Amino acid sequence: MSERRAHIVGVGESEYTRWGKIGDITEHALACRAIKKAVADAGLTLDDVDGLASFAEDRNEAIFLAAELGLPALRFGNMVWMPGGGGGCAAVSNAAMAVETGQAEVVVVYRSLCQGQFFRFGTGGVSAEAAPDPEPPTLQQANSLLMASMGFAMPYGLLMAAAAYALPTRRHMHLYGTTSEQLGMLAVTFREHASRNPRAVMGERPLTLEDHQASPMIADPHRLFDCCLESDGACAVVVTTAERARDLAKRPVEILASEQGTPKGYAFGPFTNANVADEIYATGGGEEMANRLYGKAGVGPADVDVAQLYDHFTGCVLMQIEDYGFCERGEGGSFIESGALAWGSGSLPTNTHGGSLSEAYIHGLNHVVEGVRSLRDESTSPVDGAEVCLVTSAACVPSSAVLLGRK
């Protein structure tokens, strides 16, 4: 193996809370805190860090963080063009490319969210509490390609992610008979995993299928407990070369393969992709990416011992399970029903930290953190002998994924 092969050598996070609850520290200060913890976890110091990588909509720009952290130099500063959390694994992938090609030695991927200090993520800053505009509504000038595209979604009220991702999920239910109870079982399973995780925001709040079915409808078929949490918190992941990884504090985790994926016409996912091919509308859009990922790593779905799947909404997890070949298309519902995702008994323990549904929604970078822990035997829901972990970032929207391997 090449001496420059990329490995993850450190992970760290701040406290996770409900959204808006971290107000005593700024968002960039929280980013610094998570980065320091991840670097310390690796047995490195900030003097070793020469790269920072993040993904779409990050308010905490690498150039300023580098100055705040006192990095001796910022050789690699990178941001992925993906909506929301879709770029989490892609940021790890970019960090890996940077160290493998010698553009940097130690790159930290980070995400920090203090939503009470800004507008609530996923609202576009629009609030139903605002007084109606006294002027008659008129066509506005779009100041970006995003806004011109969203011109075909926003006037219909399609701004809330829970509504957008309901569209492919409802189509999946129509095509394959997927049920709300099957989606609920997934939420219940992840909550059970969170019950062992002291970091999990919902760790002490048990959830039953009855609770799920009784929870308020947000955007049919999404009930409240089909939707991920909205959280404050920060986490970070340290990437460096095999050579550097060898004598650090913790067992390194190899990045076996990474991929980004945006099928033809996908743009901003269900906000704008009404015209993608019929065959991929009711999928997570990740099937081709999955095949490339497995091909590069030389493994298949049966080799995946544990998975951390981006869970913005339950139905999107179900469609990823099909995309990544853990069951046939249309059988995701019965796969969940079989208990396959459950820690301790299932064939594919998934979201062993509780996921964004129950640990925290740090735009999915916390799934990479858990992926590393699951291969270091540090997870609070450990999977004995796990050698390969799949981590995904988003689905039904431009997304990315990595396969991680135990050293």
Next chain:
Amino acid sequence: MTERYFPDGMPPPMADGITLPWWQAAAEHRLLVQRCGSCGHSQLPPSPICSECRSEDTGWHEVSGRGELYTYTVVHRPIAAGQELPYVIGVISLEGSGGVRMISNIVDVDPEALSVGMPLEVAWEDMSDDLAIPRFRPRAD
């Protein structure tokens, strides 16, 4: 003015040079899809080039406003003050469009009666003198 379904405070559409003609036609209650003058491919949202043959010879084709429901969601959280709940967002397959689908609202419908494949027709909503939004309602055939 046409019947009103949504309050003034709904987010207004935003247009750039590529999408502006679509909205100008909408103001006249004409529903367009973009149709390639070179290969005949139809698409929405409008784009500077044809996504199939990559020609810049993009033109417009007016459709009837009939269609059927491809998928939908019944939304229980408001976007704008004074909005009636729940409301329905759907994807509509447009008849005679060359396979184009668009996002819109389904109005004048009991959410319980929604089903994929149900026939629909356009229901224009004049939001102001120069802004009309195409919503859709069930169609009795």
